[in-house]
Amino acid sequence: MSVGMLNLPAQFAEIKDEVLAEVRDIFETQTFILGARVKKIEEQMAALAGAKFAIGVSSGTDALLLSVMALKPKSGDEVITTPYTFFATASSIIRAGATPVFVDVDEDTFNLRADLAEQAVTQRTRALLPVHLFGQMVAPSEWITLAKKHNLLIIEDAAQAVGAKREGIVAGGFGQLACFSFYPTKNLGGAGDGGMVLSNDDALAYDVRINRVHGGKDRYFHDQIGICGRLDEIQAAVLAVKFRYLDKWNVRRRAIAKMYNEQLAGTPVTCPKEASGAYHTYHQYVIRAPRRDELMEHLKSKGIGNMIYYPIPLHLQKCFDFLGGKPGQFPVSERLARETVALPMSSELTDAEVQEVTKAVREFYGNAGA
Numbered sequence: 009m010s011v012g013m014l015n016l017p018a019q020f021a022e023i024k025d026e027v028l029a030e031v032r033d034i035f036e037t038q039t040f041i042l043g044a045r046v047k048k049i050e051e052q053m054a055a056l057a058g059a060k061f062a063i064g065v066s067s068g069t070d071a072l073l074l075s076v077m078a079l080k081p082k083s084g085d086e087v088i089t090t091p092y093t094f095f096a097t098a099s100s101i102i103r104a105g106a107t108p109v110f111v112d113v114d115e116d117t118f119n120l121r122a123d124l125a126e127q128a129v130t131q132r133t134r135a136l137l138p139v140h141l142f143g144q145m146v147a148p149s150e151w152i153t154l155a156k157k158h159n160l161l162i163i164e165d166a167a168q169a170v171g172a173k174r175e176g177i178v179a180g181g182f183g184q185l186a187c188f189s190f191y192p193t194k195n196l197g198g199a200g201d202g203g204m205v206l207s208n209d210d211a212l213a214y215d216v217r218i219n220r221v222h223g224g225k226d227r228y229f230h231d232q233i234g235i236c237g238r239l240d241e242i243q244a245a246v247l248a249v250k251f252r253y254l255d256k257w258n259v260r261r262r263a264i265a266k267m268y269n270e271q272l273a274g275t276p277v278t279c280p281k282e283a284s285g286a287y288h289t290y291h292q293y294v295i296r297a298p299r300r301d302e303l304m305e306h307l308k309s310k311g312i313g314n315m316i317y318y319p320i321p322l323h324l325q326k327c328f329d330f331l332g333g334k335p336g337q338f339p340v341s342e343r344l345a346r347e348t349v350a351l352p353m354s355s356e357l358t359d360a361e362v363q364e365v366t367k368a369v370r371e372f373y374g375n376a377g378a
């Protein structure tokens with residue numbers, strides 16, 4: 009039995025009638041941009057994280073770009089973030105005119121370490137940009153304390169963590185700005201690109217809102233140089249339907265993670281660790297595996313999907329050479345890039361498929377833990 013990384017057709021089968029009715033209505037009314045459906049998903053997302061403002065935007069990348077732009081950074085202003093993340097976390101900092109300062113991540117949760125972030129704070133630091141990687145939040149209390157102490161803003165990259173919780177706070181619920189991605193493979197995914205910015209801050213939210221439409225409150229009057237960063241109605245319609253299933257789907261992901269943990273116990277792999285008080289939503293189920301590349305080949309030969317997130321930490325990416333990153337600078341991120349692999353994960357994965365995956369992993373290690 010082959011097992012894909014995810015199974016979007018099966019997800020669509022569950023919601024097909026609802027989605028197609030919405031999409032049909034959009035075509036009947038011919039309202040495609042920033043209409044009632046965008047407003048609806050904005051309300052749903054604001055309610056989820058208890059945010060005052062939600063602004064639907066064109067992607068998670070643009071959510072980050074607009075958020076960093078809202079800080080109005082001056083050249084040389086610094087934003088502290090993680091090198092073990094998707095490219096857009098750092099590229100948006102640079103595109104908005106600031107400088108990313110990387111610090112290393114925690115070995116167990118793969119998330120940015122607040123203690124190392126504190127050591128990296130300088131006179132030029134404007135913001136902290138932690139990522140809730142793979143569906144597990146950083147600890148809000150640590151970041152709130154750090155930000156208050158040094159008078160910094162927090163931008164949460166919650167692209168992978170819609171519905172995740174920690175310390176009683178929902179992802180997107182503690183930063184002055186929080187960014188979500190609705191890329192189709194995300195826990196809440198559209199039918200194309202989409203994203204959202206949440207905020208409780210009137211001025212920052214205003215900035216994001218006008219900059220998603222070329223920097224003008226009124227059409228053709230431009231106060232700032234914004235971008236074309238709108239969420240469209242078709243995405244919003246699909247998202248509003250899927251939003252109703254989000255809790256159920258996240259519960260299923262957690263159940264799958266538990267099955268993986270149980271069935272991989274005793275093998276040489278390290279399963280993902282949930283920090284205390286964390287409600288991990290397993291956007292990805294990422295293990296650390298000895299002989300990782302050989303394991304990947306083995307899984308591939310059995311038709312089992314797998315993927316490396318992320319093969320090259322950002323400080324070693326060619327395009328960021330000018331930042332002066334060197335091998336060995338962030339040993340944990342570099343080790344994770346060498347040792348981790350994501351196994352199939354989606355709310356549609358069946359129990360039998362989970363077993364197929366863990367059987368193949370055990371086989372590879374000579375049936376350890378069987």
Ligand SMILES: Cc1ncc(COP(=O)(O)O)c(C=O)c1O
Pocket residue numbers: 067068069070072093094096097139165167168188189190191201202203
């Ligand atoms: C952590 C993180 N940040 C930002 C993004 C960017 O989101 P998008 O692909 O919607 O632009 C992603 C998407 O993969 C992500 O995983």
